[in-house]
Amino acid sequence: MTEVASGGGGSYDVPMDPGSLVAGRYRLEEELGQGGMGAVWRAVDLELGREVSLKRAIAGSAGQIRREARVGAGLLHPNVVAVFDTVVDGDAQWLVTEYVQAMSLDRIIETDGPVPESRVLAIGAQLATALVAIHQRGIVHRDIKPANVLVTEDDVVKLTDLGIARWTEVTQTGGAQLTGTLGYVPPEVANGAEANAASDVFSLGATLYAAVEGQSPWGDGADGPFSQIQRAAKGSPLPYQRARQIRRLLDALMEPNPADRPSAAEAAALIQGADLPRRSWKRRLRPVRRGAILTAVAAIAVVSAVLLAWFLPRGPEAPAAKSNLIGLGADPAAVDPCAAIPTDALREFGEAFVDPEVRNFASCVISSTLKDGSGQVQSALEFTGPEEYPSRPVVPGQMGEIERPDETESNCERAVNLPDGNRLTITSYRIKNAKQAKLCPFAESLMQDVLATLSKGPLPPRPELPADSLLNVDACTLLNTAEASQAIGEASDPPDADLGHWGCTWDGKANEVSAAFTREWTIEDDDDWGGKVIKVGDRNARLIPDPDNKAVCTAMVVHWLYKPRLPVLEGTDEMREEVVSVRLVDKSAASSAAVCARTRAAAEAVVRRLPDVP
Structure with a gap:
């Protein structure tokens, strides 16, 4: 599958070839298509070593490219294509965005036909959370349509093309213009009003309508654009042919009166089947059957998580704990x-x-x-x-x-x-x-x-373990600075601690030593670990040189052997061990034997500070 650029036809005046450099940094690899504002390429950012998309402005569209960059800057959301930068190369303006290996929704409809309702719900859930993020920033997209919805093989959805988006606080001069694509414009825009957040919600509904019905609610345009705009102005979508369980959801999103539509956040909740305070659209909307949601891909489940992330209070008045x-x-x-x-x-x-x-x-x-x-x-x-x-x-x-x-x-x-x-x-x-x-x-x-x-709140506490379990040990106390320096040369003080202090790393100039806790099946009997079984102090251990890198050696020291309180996976060892993994890296080492000798010495120091076996 390839990324499909949004927008309709277009042309650009200076041909580019694969291998060409843009702004001395981006190597063009493959032209993905041409849109209303220019050509879209897959490219490689030579400085950061990552794939990106580059959109080149055609004559007269550089302003829209710059607007898309400004609107997208800082809009980091899992369901919106990220905007990285704009660059100028000669007379050409380029927009640099995230590269998405995906197919546009309109291409999916064209290739595979109407989309099953369960999948439409999954797509709609992700699009709604994207709109929540966009509207929270005071932005109206103004061109929600299947061509601007990218869907990956794993059914992850990305909303793209912010080229005609605008901030809602921008003052209008003169009359409103018809923005968006005819098949997905809401009635108020078709009648000359300026698009707003409610207009985006309508276009979301129209996009989902197209996915399940195979065409836009205003028809496929075969009878001419005038017929589409007439239907849009009247707010009279074509009758449903395939939609069954999501008809009332689509009706709510496509309410002719903008004031009667749900917000983007309410739309996201409705797709999940949430019960919201009654409004005119709510009275006509039955909850989506739970079974339909359960059959959708797991993307629907993230709606509440993303909604809470974007509803976090902002500004000095918000409590920090939120x-x-x-x-x-x-x-x-x-x-x-x-x-x-x-x-x-x-x-x-x-x-x-x-x-x-x-x-x-x-x-x-x-x-x-x-x-x-x-x-x-x-x-x-x-x-x-x-x-x-x-x-x-x-x-x-x-x-x-x-x-x-x-x-x-x-x-x-x-x-x-x-x-x-x-x-x-x-x-x-x-x-x-x-x-x-x-x-x-x-x-x-x-x-x-x-x-x-x-998204539902903090996780419950973990079950209690014995006081001498490694759960209650600070790994950073197992070596002092002198002992770490003896192992690797001048060691950092303080060391770098992992979450919970269940791991700790002491850095040298080019070397490092670390201690980290883990739980394993009995390591003494498992030769897959490699190395050899030894004693470190009074503890069983394995000393394991890295077979592919002589600079690395690990000592896995058993703290205690125990039987888990819960049943274990059938066919696996019934016992577990808490283990301290002491790992040393010395890039200047002449042999793995020398590295392992110092690893063992560091492990001896660690064992002296371990609590007694529970």
Whole structure:
């Protein structure tokens, strides 16, 4: 699938070729299409090493390019194509945006025909949350239509093309102009009024109408644009042919009178089947059947999470604690990460089993036995503190954009910065066969479910563990600065602590040593770890040189062996171990043996400070 540029036909006057450089930084790779404002290219940002989209303004449209850049600047939302920059190359103006590997909704309709109602609900939920974000910034999009809705293979939706959007506080001079696309304009705009937030909601409904019916509510334009504009002006959409369970939802979104339409936030809640205070549209709207929503892709579940993120109070009058509505609460180390996973998570893929006794204390794992019996996929949830060097802007108090790296041969990852400053990462990977299973649908579905859970408030506290459990130990106290410096040379003071202080890293000039807690099946009997079983003090351990890098060695030291309080995954070891993983990196090392000797010495110092075995 390829990204489809929004807009209709267009031309540009200076041809560009693949391999051409724009502003000395962006290498053009592939022309994706031409829109009303210019040509759209897939390109590579040579400075940051990432793919981007470049839109080149045609003659007379540079102003719209600049407007789109201003409107999109700072609008970071998982369902809006991110705007990065504008650059000038010679006489040409270019807009630099996020590159999305996706197909436009109008192309999906054209290729596959009308979209099932369950999928329309999933698409609509994401579009509504995008509109909430846009309207919260005082912006009206003014051109919501299927061509401006990008849908990825995983059914993640991205709203694009802010070229004719405007701020609502801009003063109009002269009469209103007909903006948007004829098939999706609301009655008030067709009658000459200026588009506003309610107009966007109408166009959202018209877009969903087109998805389920296969054409716009004003017809396909075969009988000429005058017929479309007449129907729009009268507010008389064509009768439904295919819509069944979402008719009243569409009726509410496409109310002829703007004052009677729900807001974008209310539209998002309606798509979820929420019960809202009565209004004229509410009296005529029956709740969408719950079963229809449950059959939609998991993207619907994120609506409440994103809504809360964008409704966080802003300004000096807002209590500071409100910025943590979506997050881990006042004490991130005290919450139970497994409580973020709903009981029905990933059930659409097969039998799911949640295991709270693996990885570190800020993690939880869910294993899925696939319906077709081909194997198992495991998805790991982990909370961490803020990134030291974030890959994209972080806005305190606002939900970050969900990061979606491409699937690799071994895993698929999804990550997001939470409004409270902490970070959520979900990684899916195969643990038993399942060679044909696509991993990203697992990671995407679980991400949406977890965000929906977090939107309901802080997670409950984790179950109590023995006082001498590593849960209650500060990893940064296990080595002092002198001991860390003996291992790696001049060590940082203070060291860098992970979330909950369950991991700590001491940096040297080119080396580092770290101590981190994890929970594993018994490591002494598992030769898959490599290395050799040794004693460190009075503790069992494994000393493991990295087979591919002589600069790295790890000592895994057993703190205690215990039986989990809950049943374990069938076919796995009934016992678990709390483990301290001591890892040393020395880039100047002559051999792995020398690195492992210093790793073992550091582990000996760590063991001396561990509490007694519970």
